[in-house]
Amino acid sequence: MPIDLTLDESSRQQLLSDGTSGPLVRRSILPGGVRLLTETDRSVRSASIGLWLPVGSRDEKPQHAGSTHALEHLLFKGTLRRSALDIATAFDEIGGESNAVTAKEHTVYHGRVRSADLPLAVDVLTDMLTSSALAEESLETEREVILEELAMALDDPTDCGYEEFLAAVLGADTALGRPVGGTVETVSALSAADVRAHYAEHYRPQNLVVTAVGDLDHDELARMLEERLAAGGWDLDPAALPSPRRPEGSLAGVAGSAPTQVPAQLLERTLEQTHIYLGGPSISATSEDRHAMNVLMAILGGGMSSRLFQHIREERGLVYSVYSFSSAYRDAGLFGLYAACRPSRTEQVVELLGAEVEDMRDHGVTDEEMRRALGQITGGLALGLEDTSSRMGRLGSQELVQGRYASVDETVARIAAVTPQQVQELAARLAASFTARVDVGPAV
Structure with missing residues (x-):
């Protein structure tokens, strides 16, 4: 534990x-x-x-x-x-x-x-x-x-x-x-x-x-x-205790909508592509769902075998770059989908991005996808911890953000314990949480 x-x-x-x-x-x-x-x-x-x-x-x-x-x-x-x-x-x-x-x-x-x-x-x-x-x-x-x-x-x-x-x-x-x-x-x-x-x-x-x-x-x-x-002149009082960590929490009461219903905010630039960011609020860094979020992101848009890459790039050829991402803080978090395409394809790509989250909500994920995600996450974790700098950063994050120490083996076990049902339930929450869309590119 x-x-x-x-x-x-x-x-x-x-x-x-x-x-x-x-x-x-x-x-x-x-x-x-x-x-x-x-x-x-x-x-x-x-x-x-x-x-x-x-x-x-x-x-x-x-x-x-x-x-x-x-x-x-x-x-x-x-x-x-x-x-x-x-x-x-x-x-x-x-x-x-x-x-x-x-x-x-x-x-x-x-x-x-x-x-x-x-x-x-x-x-x-x-x-x-x-x-x-x-x-x-x-x-x-x-x-x-x-x-x-x-x-x-x-x-x-x-x-x-x-x-x-x-x-x-x-x-x-x-x-x-x-x-x-x-x-x-x-x-x-x-x-x-x-x-x-x-x-x-x-x-x-x-x-x-x-x-x-x-x-x-x-x-x-x-x-x-x-x-x-x-x-250096710092007062090192032997009885002093560390400052308290930031309060935990999450963004609450934010009304989301279906991805295709989120109005686009355009940052007009003279470019050959439109860069699309689509998403909304999500779980905090201390949430018990954070391991399920890692699995969901791997399946949705975390690599060449992910749904976004396979369905939007490989099968349809509509984009070169497409992925999903999440960021988390002590009391807030967000998730997002990114793609870059020719301006004439923007609305089609946005519809496909949202459809992948909704499909995960409606039909869940397969055992094969769970197996691949586990391998991707744990393998990446192991490779990332080959150098001392990554491990130093992991200790800092656990102290400042998590407030708990977990070994690599314990972390892997928590990820392996994530179920398809947990991923589907989290996908349902995300599908109802879209609040923002930003397009960077030319006006069409």
């Missing part, structure tokens, strides 16, 4: 897996309320580490939209001890990798190095986190970089279509529905004071989660983290 990752005083040390049937997995709450989760794997000679903050674009004030993403950029621009070049050089000269990701509900700064170089990675990443200069001149330079990043996304019909689709499903006027990177207007208006205020509010030890996987020792890593965070 999955192990609860509790936040109380009694769980400052948890053995999540004792290493007898897989890697040794441990969890500690360090002074300051910092959470550390490690998976020790002596079969590799590398280590991946991630420093996670449960703060994303949804945590911004509307007038400061884009500040989380801007802050992520600025942490690479220099600290009190290191210049931007020093930070870049530190990883390059040891053949390591470092990067960061800002999402709607979290930000993560991560690195992958030889296990012997883990102390250097800890030193650099904690220095960035605790002692960033956040200089005004750096913001002015990085603002232009971010504006170029936004412009690049606007030039990509799949990027701008997906952002518009998210806003249509989650609400353009909600924190969750806003673009992660902000807009040209909000980024242009950001001040250094805005970014510093965002940093002061959220970058605290109680919020920090550190996950690491590879050839490492949990206790030694804990010692390094305490030393470097304290050196």
